[in-house]
Amino acid sequence: MLTTTILTAERQAELKEQYAEVFHKDPVKKFRPLAIVAALLAYLVACFFFFNIPQVFSDAKWDRAGLYMADWVSWQAQPKFRFRDDGLELQYPRFSPLGAEPDPSWVIANETADAYRVDFGPSDFIVVQEGLVEITKGGQRFEVVITDDEALLPPNATSAFEARNGRVKFSFGFAGNIEIRNTQVRVWRRFWGWENFFFDPSSAFWGMNGFEVISTIAAGPQLAEGQSNLSVAINDFLYNAEWQHADVFVKLLQTIVMAFVGTLFAGILAFPLAFIAARNITRSNAANWFMKRAFDFLRSVDMLIWALFFTRSFGPGPIAGIAAIFFTDTGTLGKLYSEALENVDDKQREGVKSLGASPVEVQRFGVVPQVLPLFASQALYFWESNTRSATIIGAVGAGGIGLKLLEAMRTGTDWENVGYMVILILIVVFVFDNISNYLRTKLIGEEAR
Amino acid sequence: MGAVSQSSPPKLSDATKKVHQHYQELARTKKLYSFLTIGILGAILVAALWFANASNSGKFIDRIPYFFDFVLNFLPDDPLEIFRALFDLPSPYADGSLKYDYEEGRHYLFGDFYLPEYFYEMLVTLNIAFVSTLLGGGIAFVLCFFAASNLVGSKAVRFVVRRIMELLRAFPEIVIAGLLAAILSLGPIAAIAAVSIHTIGALGKLFFEVVENADMKPDEGLRAAGASWVERVRFAIVPQVLPNFTSYALLRAEINVRASTIIGAVGGGGIGEVFRLSLSRDHAAKTYAIILLLFVTIVAVDQLSGWLRRKMVGDQAFQFGA
Numbered sequence: 001m002l003t004t005t006i007l008t009a010e011r012q013a014e015l016k017e018q019y020a021e022v023f024h025k026d027p028v029k030k031f032r033p034l035a036i037v038a039a040l041l042a043y044l045v046a047c048f049f050f051f052n053i054p055q056v057f058s059d060a061k062w063d064r065a066g067l068y069m070a071d072w073v074s075w076q077a078q079p080k081f082r083f084r085d086d087g088l089e090l091q092y093p094r095f096s097p098l099g100a101e102p103d104p105s106w107v108i109a110n111e112t113a114d115a116y117r118v119d120f121g122p123s124d125f126i127v128v129q130e131g132l133v134e135i136t137k138g139g140q141r142f143e144v145v146i147t148d149d150e151a152l153l154p155p156n157a158t159s160a161f162e163a164r165n166g167r168v169k170f171s172f173g174f175a176g177n178i179e180i181r182n183t184q185v186r187v188w189r190r191f192w193g194w195e196n197f198f199f200d201p202s203s204a205f206w207g208m209n210g211f212e213v214i215s216t217i218a219a220g221p222q223l224a225e226g227q228s229n230l231s232v233a234i235n236d237f238l239y240n241a242e243w244q245h246a247d248v249f250v251k252l253l254q255t256i257v258m259a260f261v262g263t264l265f266a267g268i269l270a271f272p273l274a275f276i277a278a279r280n281i282t283r284s285n286a287a288n289w290f291m292k293r294a295f296d297f298l299r300s301v302d303m304l305i306w307a308l309f310f311t312r313s314f315g316p317g318p319i320a321g322i323a324a325i326f327f328t329d330t331g332t333l334g335k336l337y338s339e340a341l342e343n344v345d346d347k348q349r350e351g352v353k354s355l356g357a358s359p360v361e362v363q364r365f366g367v368v369p370q371v372l373p374l375f376a377s378q379a380l381y382f383w384e385s386n387t388r389s390a391t392i393i394g395a396v397g398a399g400g401i402g403l404k405l406l407e408a409m410r411t412g413t414d415w416e417n418v419g420y421m422v423i424l425i426l427i428v429v430f431v432f433d434n435i436s437n438y439l440r441t442k443l444i445g446e447e448a449r
Numbered sequence: 450m451g452a453v454s455q456s457s458p459p460k461l462s463d464a465t466k467k468v469h470q471h472y473q474e475l476a477r478t479k480k481l482y483s484f485l486t487i488g489i490l491g492a493i494l495v496a497a498l499w500f501a502n503a504s505n506s507g508k509f510i511d512r513i514p515y516f517f518d519f520v521l522n523f524l525p526d527d528p529l530e531i532f533r534a535l536f537d538l539p540s541p542y543a544d545g546s547l548k549y550d551y552e553e554g555r556h557y558l559f560g561d562f563y564l565p566e567y568f569y570e571m572l573v574t575l576n577i578a579f580v581s582t583l584l585g586g587g588i589a590f591v592l593c594f595f596a597a598s599n600l601v602g603s604k605a606v607r608f609v610v611r612r613i614m615e616l617l618r619a620f621p622e623i624v625i626a627g628l629l630a631a632i633l634s635l636g637p638i639a640a641i642a643a644v645s646i647h648t649i650g651a652l653g654k655l656f657f658e659v660v661e662n663a664d665m666k667p668d669e670g671l672r673a674a675g676a677s678w679v680e681r682v683r684f685a686i687v688p689q690v691l692p693n694f695t696s697y698a699l700l701r702a703e704i705n706v707r708a709s710t711i712i713g714a715v716g717g718g719g720i721g722e723v724f725r726l727s728l729s730r731d732h733a734a735k736t737y738a739i740i741l742l743l744f745v746t747i748v749a750v751d752q753l754s755g756w757l758r759r760k761m762v763g764d765q766a767f768q769f770g771a
Binding site for chain 2: 040043044047050051053056057059060061062064065068250253254257258260261264296297300301302303304305308309312313314315316317318319320322388389391392393395396399402405406409412415418422425426429430433
């Protein structure tokens with residue numbers, strides 16, 4: 001049976017009086033959370049103006065944003081129609097992803113080759129001919145007349161058109177866009193996917209599907225003198241001019257090596273130094289103090305500073321990255337290790353000591369077995385996080401995939417390569433996270449993660 | 450040790466002998482595994498070192514003498530130059546070059562009162578770090594409850610939220626910064642976005658682990674009283690986890706100060722950028738001024754955050770500080 005208590009007004013007043021301290025909160029305490037939240041909000045607002053965010057956002061090139069994002073997962077072909085004295089000429093750029101002699105199915109010439117049709121979709125296309133470009137989009141037709149000096153905006157132009165300096169631009173959205181001038185019509189035709197990811201147009205395997213590649217490798221005619229087709233395929237893949245697989249793999253390996261060697265060395269050096277820094281093990285205040293300040297120094301001089309310094313002295317490359325991670329993490333691991341040592345159980349040390357063991361033996365058998373799993377686990381944790389930070393350290397000049405990412409981003413057109421490297425980095429980070437998690441669970445059990 | 454155990458040879462029964470023998474066998478296997486592990490680790494290390502040395506533009510052994518040359522030659526004209534560079538005071542060595550143009554960087558606030566360039570840049574970096582911690586922490590705060598198994602029954606929701614956090618954590622900061630820099634132009638906004646996004650992932654993981662370890666009795670009480678999900682989170686979980694959340698956020702703020710310095714060096718503005726420039730231009734006094742300022746700031750931030758954390762959750766915040 002449920003009983004319901006109904007509080008009458010008198011009873012409520014009575015309770016309020018009886019437990020006054022519950023109902024009457026200290027106003028300072030009451031409003032403190034509110035005050036903290038208000039202060040943080042005020043700080044954010046102040047920073048909003050400190051960083052001049054409205055200005056930055058109004059100056060931003062938002063049209064680029066869509067383009068760059070699309071570039072991650074798509075590619076463009078850029079044919080060009082030139083109006084020559086002797087007629088219309090179709091051109092492709094020198095290193096077109098379509099190969100040396102492109103003949104795409106979406107560009108169709110009429111029999112006399114004085115007009116071309118470029119398809120942008122099932123019902124979207126343009127027809128280019130001398131003096132006139134006909135645009136059809138979604139059943140609507142536009143005619144751009146080209147005079148000797150300029151291209152003229154059609155009378156029924158929509159917002160997809162843009163006219164400037166005698167040029168008319170038209171956008172088909174994702175499928176591409178065109179620019180019409182008095183001398184030429186440029187076409188940017190966009191397709192999903194990563195073009196020529198496996199083989200570039202200079203390779204004999206270019207344009208084959210997976211099955212054809214395998215059958216060529218297995219049973220096709222020999223492609224190169226004194227070389228098996230398989231090694232030709234691997235070679236062509238690794239030295240793909242557009243994707244540079246070999247270089248990307250080497251740079252990725254550099255980043256992994258930087259994190260691995262840097263953390264390992266840091267752990268190895270921090271291990272003995274931590275014994276000096278631990279109050280309960282080295283009974284000298286001066287030694288403890290000095291060692292701890294040394295750790296603080298290594299830690300607090302930022303990884304960036306170490307990285308830039310070592311890049312200057314060793315030249316760009318993984319050694320600078322290793323040294324930067326090594327210096328910073330000797331400080332961090334040393335600090336953590338010495339704190340762990342100060343928290344060890346003294347009973348085991350006393351037990352070993354009471355058996356007449358030498359000071360070194362006391363540490364070896366009384367302390368090390370207690371802390372070693374923890375030490376290894378912490379080193380693994382830093383290995384994991386350094387695999388991530390090695391990327392960015394690389395970008396400031398310490399080599400590795402970071403620098404390659406930065407270079408690819410600086411060109412502003414290689415976002416698909418950036419995407420490729422990001423995927424590789426994510427895979428590496430996930431794999432190493434899981435290895436490290438697994439090892440740490442084995443070392444110190446589930447609950448310590 | 451050896452001497453101790455051998456001093457009185459124990460008389461063993463047959464059964465004990467067998468146990469002893471098994472123990473010895475196990476110990477031998479363990480030793481073998483240890484040696485194998487160390488051996489493999491050593492082999493990987495040697496290969497890695499060889500690879501690092503081979504792919505570095507300067508070889509380690511060849512560059513060692515230059516390393517010391519660089520450290521020894523990279524000195525300011527006199528020690529006071531460092532402080533002149535730090536406080537934007539005129540230099541007696543001024544020759545019109547960028548190396549001694551300390552006064553150029555002054556940021557006048559009012560009248561003759563100015564903020565020296567590097568203090569201003571340090572302020573930018575600190576603000577980047579704190580704003581990112583607040584933004585990232587705020588979003589992580591909202592997300593973490595959806596990733597906790599004791600609050601959300603749906604495995605799908607938890608899976609999605611956790612994977613999103615992992616992705617945000619692992620996504621290279623430099624790519625976010627680079628992409629935004631291309632759209633918004635170089636500057637602190639790109640750095641804020643990059644550091645915030647990483648912070649969401651990193652704090653989100655720590656937060657939901659705290660939530661999963663929360664005491665569920667208050668939650669049961671509220672549930673019995675008919676509270677909605679939001680009310681249960683607000684009144685049963687949040688008061689328990691808030692101190693730990695704040696402690697983790699403070700720890701993250703320390704890390705973010707470093708992260709925003711580094712992001713700055715690859716184009717995010719702030720002290721990182723001026724540091725990279727002064728080092729690459731061989732301006733020793735400026736470089737040391739920045740190192741000094743960075744060092745003092747980082748130590749101060751660490752101390753302040755450590756003090757706040759200790760106040761908030763006591764010594765347990767220092768058991769495994771990363």
